[in-house]
Amino acid sequence: MATTPATLPKSGAVSKGYNFAYAWEKNAPLTEQQNAAISALSHAVAERPFPANLEDGCTAMPEKESALEEAGAMDAVLVNTHQFYKWFAELESAMKSETEEKYRLYESTLEERVKTCDGILQQVDDTLNLFEELQSLHSSVAIKTKTLHDACDQLLVEKQRLIEFAEALRSRLNYFDELENASTSFYSQTMNIGNEQFLPLLKRLDDCISYVENNPQYAESAVYLVKFRQLQSRALGMIRSHVLSTLKAASSQVQAAIRGSDSGKNAVTEGVEASLIYVRFKAAAGELKPIFAEIESRSSKKEYAQILSECHSLFCEQRLYLIRGMVQQRISEFAKKEALPSLTRSGCAYLMEACQFEHQLFAHFFPASAPDVSSMAPLMDPLCSHLYDTLRPRLIYEGNIDSLCELVDILKVEVLGEQLSRRGESVAGLRPILQRILADVHERLAFCARTHIREEIANFRPSDEDLDYPGKLERSATSSANVNDNSDIYAAWYRPLEKTVSCLSRLYHCLESSVFTGLAQEAVEVCSTSLQNASKVITKRATPMDGQLFLIKHLLILREQIAPFDIEFSVTHKELDFSHLLDHLRRILRGQVSLFDWSRSTSLARTFSPRVLENQIDARKELEKSLKSTCEEFIMSITKLVVDPMLSFVTKVTAVKVALSSGSQGQKLDSVLAKPLKTQAFASPDKVAELVQKVGTSIQQDLPKVMTKMTLYLQNPSTRLILFKPIKTNIVEAHIQLQSLLKSEYSADEIQSIGMLSISDLQSQLDGLL
Missing domain, CATH: 1.20.58 (Methane Monooxygenase Hydroxylase; Chain G, domain 1)
Incomplete structure (x- = not known):
């Protein structure tokens, strides 16, 4: 049986083709959309028709069957078994031959196609070899190119670094080379403050000093720093001399203008004098403003902060030289014409106006320093001191509390509270001297108040x-x-x-x-x-x-x-107590303790150390205590005035009963007490009626007089009611006690004969007095 295509061994070309396809699939994967398209295409061609040659093979069998039929094979007549087997063998051989022929044809077709594929794969393999060789050559060229590029980049970086190093070295050397240029310029005869190159050269000198200070590791940096500072000191000295000469020249011009005005008339008016002192001075010294601005911009450095402070002092000195006489004259005129409160008000108002003008002028020349009022202290303090020196002698001799209170109100409310707040920072320099004047007024007022309390109240x-x-x-x-x-x-x-x-x-x-x-x-x-x-x-x-x-x-x-x-109103008084000193000295003299025994509590230091005693006095509580005791005395005195006979009788009866119960008075007292109370001489119904009548008369005659006098002294009805209420309670309580005693010791007829008022009638009678 022929070998099927599935068992055919793979050739080298197929293996390389498979590897190439796998590498291609890995390096160039398909997207989801592409995979979906391939899947759809595979489903579309799943049931494709047989190729044409196969369709011919399939139709050949019916043709042969028909040929057999035509040959009479299917129609043969089988007589016996032998013929059947013979026919069947021939039929089986024919079918087997036809089946093998079909597969041989299919096998030959597949072999032809395999050969074709092997040829194609061989071509692909050759092509891939050429591609690999080309890729190797490309990689070699790329490596050489990258190496060349890296070398070029390295050379460029090195070149740039050398250029930067040269520039940095040149910039560092420029600071040191500047010494010669600066020395030549500053020591030149033509160099002065008015030269347009002065300020830029000074700025360059500052930069050189900062650079040398920040880089002490450079060779001879200390030497260069000293030389640079010498040049800076010379430049700042030139500035100081120029400022002083310019300010003096401006002051001289103003003084000359004032004298010129004086020659035309007997006295210069205040407005003309102010115009000359401020406007003319500002114009004459206007050239200093750019210099002061440069100095203020560099005031963070101590050298410039110092020269700025010196410029402030020079400015204040020249301004003080111009306006001191005017201020003294005006304050002296106020002192001659006005009383102390008016002098204080006028002097402070004038001084605030002058200080405001001076602050505006100062801010014109020193805009950055103007917010710091302490910069004007050399000018403000002498001006304010003249007002203080004028007011203080008069304060010392002022003994009127009203005038001193008026001064406090002027200084605290008008000057410090209103005027100083309204004018703002321009007069803030006056605050210390005004607070000092106010403190002196407070001190004088407290002294006069204590004197007043001692002389007018205590004495x-x-x-x-x-x-x-x-x-x-x-x-x-x-x-x-x-x-x-x-x-x-x-x-x-x-x-x-x-x-x-x-x-x-x-x-x-x-x-x-x-x-x-x-x-x-x-x-x-x-x-x-x-x-x-x-x-x-x-x-x-x-x-x-x-x-x-x-x-x-x-x-x-x-x-x-x-x-x-x-x-x-609580005040704590502290006193030193030396009462224990005598006892310690006696023990030391007796030899009981050592004088120089520092470890004991009776040592010399402890012996002579006083004890601090604190005594707290609350005047308001003492006042309440005194008022309460006085009211209680008054209540008891009025109670006694009205119901004293009744209280004396009740007290006497009570004393007798107590003595009887104690049994300490003897036979005679027992015989007396053995009798009923109403049989006693002091407690007979007539005597009791007499004391009741006496109390009633006092209620009707004496108590109204008391109420009249209370009305005379105490105009407030609620106060009189509060004071009378315990008096009424005491009177009613005395009557209740007497009635209780009468009920227990006297008969109803005797009580009626005594004629004592009921409690309700008594209360109504007492309420009627109000």
């Missing part, structure tokens, strides 16, 4: 008219009733109270909180003491009730008047 010596209470209140009430207002309300106050309230009201907004707190604490304390002393005198001259109501009235007013002050 107040009242006259008979000052202590005329309640007469002063009666006259004040009559006067107020006539004019129908309360304009003379302060006339009824005790003068130390009026002085205290007035002083604290003026000082509250004028002094610092810490200073005012100390003064307020002291003033309230001495005022309370003065009121208490006056109350004692009034008690002796008038009645105890007048003394108590006087003290209550004025303590209430003092508490009310100090309430709006948002401060703490």
Whole structure:
């Protein structure tokens, strides 16, 4: 049987073709769209028709069958078995011969095609060999070309590096070569500040110095740096000399112009003088502005910062030379004509105006330095000092608190608060001297306030008219009733109270909180003491009730008047205590401890070290305590005035009962107490009726007088109600105690004969007094 194509061995050409196709597929893969197209094409040709030659082979068999049929093979008559087998063998041989013929034809066709494919693959193999040879030649050429290109690139890089190195070397040497050029230029006779090459040459010199400073590793860099700095110092010295000469020349021109104006008239007006001092000076010194701008642009370097500071000083000196006399003259004129408050207001306003003009002129020449007001200190401080020197002697002799408070208001509100804020940074240089003046005024005001508190309040010596209470209140009430207002309300106050309230009201907004707190604490304390002393005198001259109501009235007013002050009236006093020193010295003298034993608590250092004692005093709490005790005394005195007989009777009965219960008084007392209470001489119904009548009379006669006097001293009804309420409670409580005693010891008829009011009627009667 012939070999099928599937078992044929692969030739070399087929293998190379397969490898080429695989390499091609790997290096040039198809896209998804291309794969889809191939798949569609394969499905389209899956059931293709047989080739023409095969179709002929397939149709040959029927033709042969028909030939056999024509030969009579199919129609043969089989007589016996032998004939059948013979016929069948012939038929089988014919069929086998026809089958083998078909496959031989197919085999020969395939062999022809294999030979054709082998020829084609051989050609492809030859072509691939030629391609590989060509690719090898191309790779060799590409390598040689790349090597040549790399060599060229390397040569170009090397060339560029050498060029850059040469340029860098040349640029570095330029800084050092510049020394000779700069030396020649700066030491030239024609070189000056006005030369157009001066500033560019100075900038180049600065660059050279910076470069040499940043590269100390170069040879002889230190030597070059010293030489460069010498040239820089010479250039800056030329600038300083030029600035000084120009400013002096401008000042001379202004002075000459002022003298020329003086020759034409007796005095130069203020407007003309200001025009000459500012406008003429600005024009004469205008050439310095570009130089100052250059210096300010380089002020980050210490050499230029120093020369800039010197230029500021030179400018301020020349300006001070021009305007000092004018400022002194104006302030002196103010001092001759005006009082201290007006002098302060006028002097500060004029000085602010002058400083504003000076700041504008300074900003014209030094725009970058103008925001720093300290640059103008050499000019501002002397001008401000003249105002300070004028005001201080008058401040020292000013003893009026009102004037000093007015000064504080002018300086704090008008000058520092309004004018200084409105004019802005142009007058900010005045702030230190104005704050210094304000501090001096505060100090003087605090001193005068303490003197006022000591002399007018603590050491107040009242006259008979000052202590005329309640007469002063009666006259004040009559006067107020006539004019129908309360304009003379302060006339009824005790003068130390009026002085205290007035002083604290003026000082509250004028002094610092810490200073005012100390003064307020002291003033309230001495005022309370003065009121208490006056109350004692009034008690002796008038009645105890007048003394108590006087003290209550004025303590209430003092508490009310100090309430709006948002401060703490608590002050801590610190004192040094040496009381332990004597005991330590005695122990040392007795030899109990060593004087030089530094390890013990009784050493010399500890022995002579004082102890610090702190004593905290709260004037407001002391005032409340004094007011409370005075009110309690008044309540008890009025209670005693009205119901003293009743209280004495209840107290006596209570004492007798206590003595009886203790059994310590003996036989005689027992015999007395063995009798009923109403049989006792002091507790008979008539005696009880008499004391009840006496208390009733006091309620009807004395208590209204008390209320009238309370109305005279205490105008506020709520205050009188608060003070009368405990008095009413005490009176009612005394009646309740007596009624309770009567119910337990007396009969109903006896109680009725005593004639005591009911509690409800008593309360109604007391309420009617209000």
